[in-house]
Amino acid sequence: MNQQHTILKYDGSFDGFLCCVFAVFEQKLLHPIIRKESEIDQELFTTTEIIVTEHLKAQRVWKSFKTKISKRQHTNLFKAFLSEIKGVENTLLKYIQYIFQQHKTTAINYSNKDILTINQVAKMVGREKHRMEAFVRFQLTKDNIYVATVSPDFNVLPLITSHFKDRYADQKWLIFDTKRNYGIYYNLRIVEIITFDSFTTIDADHYNEKEIDFQKLWNVYYQHVNIESRKNTKLHLQHLPKRYWKYLTEKIDI
Template sequence: MKKRYTYLYNGEFLPLLGLIDMLLKNHIVPQNIKPDTADFDLFDETVLLEVKNLDATMQQMIKVFGKQVFTTIYYCFLSEHEYKELLIYYFLAHYLTYGHDIYVMRNLTSVHEVLKISQYVSRENHKLKGFLRFKELENHVLYAEMAPVNNIIGLLSKHFKRRLSQEFWIIKDTKRQIISVYDKKNFYIVNADSFDLFPLNESLEERDYQKLWLRFYQTIGIKERANSRCRRNFMPKKYWQYILEVKDEL
């Protein structure tokens, strides 16, 4: 039997695609694909390949696979799934066989998984579009913290770039220690360590609006219909830490 290797990439999306592209072209079936920072078993045999012409590879892959596939696998990539790279590999391999039909071929395990994970990421992104809470700082900058399961800060930033285009805002992912900074033109995602956040003093009005919001939240619930199960279903407790109106109920 042909020996299978674990292939390494640098943890970023495009290099991963470059790697998968190369594997597919050369008909290599990997044992696994992992970022080079991952922990390895003693017996894993790893290979780090250098992939050239990433831009050209990407353009060509978009041509071959189309935008929908690209979005699907990108969302999957943003998840924390242990085998996401391998799943993406198999997803694309299936695509080469079945074309766009794979979107209905959920009986294939890897297809099913990739679509499921991708949807999970998309849904978490959607949830946080609602659950994110900004506070206004002294200098009128809006600041929000979150700790999502998936790495959705980029997707979320795109949403707020459209929605709050005339504001300066910062979103911090405290789990991954990364921040997204928006300067009314573009947003930049950087490592939190490499960026010195000025003292985060709240503006004078901030406390008043928080109080108004809390009061509104407490008033709007109908006590004859109280249903904490239903509330938790829609707004899981893992998000409460950063949701102003419920964090004190934790």
């Protein structure tokens, strides 16, 4: 006899995912499957429930979870969620269920396949975070806002927000993820989440008059310090993969 699964649909946010976890424990669901609302259901013998995101419920789950594990582990769970790998929510759910089943806080059991998977995925997301922090290049617009566009493999904007807020606290800036169609905007006070219907790159017509001169100057400087006789293409690509070149002023022909 087939066991009926319950598919929990959520809005794709981390709070929404935590509300799904809340529903699993509250309803004592035996065979839950968590999915984004945008995903299509193809299984037979299932029921579907739409989970409404409620901040208080999400905070209850997150606060309880954090009391049972280290800061590193709950950070890794969040990073793994941001990977957006298909089905990652269900791996995270199994991990959370495992942690809550423990009677007291224990050392992390890396022989558990879900824990191992989460930590491996978190490392991948962490590497992408550091690369975005290193390779993001801003362009000054006529509105005196520094704008950068990115399209990272993983949804790392929530992870790089504090880095750029601290580093560029005296400037208005916007980093827009063209793959996910949202951005983070710092207005000299707070960082806000913004969305646009269509946003790709900054047209040269919108540059501040100083921006093109600066880009040319930087390009000339880069060409002069790039000593041809010492060029090591293999090592260069190892430290600076070609997929990141589109972000770099020194790699753009001006």
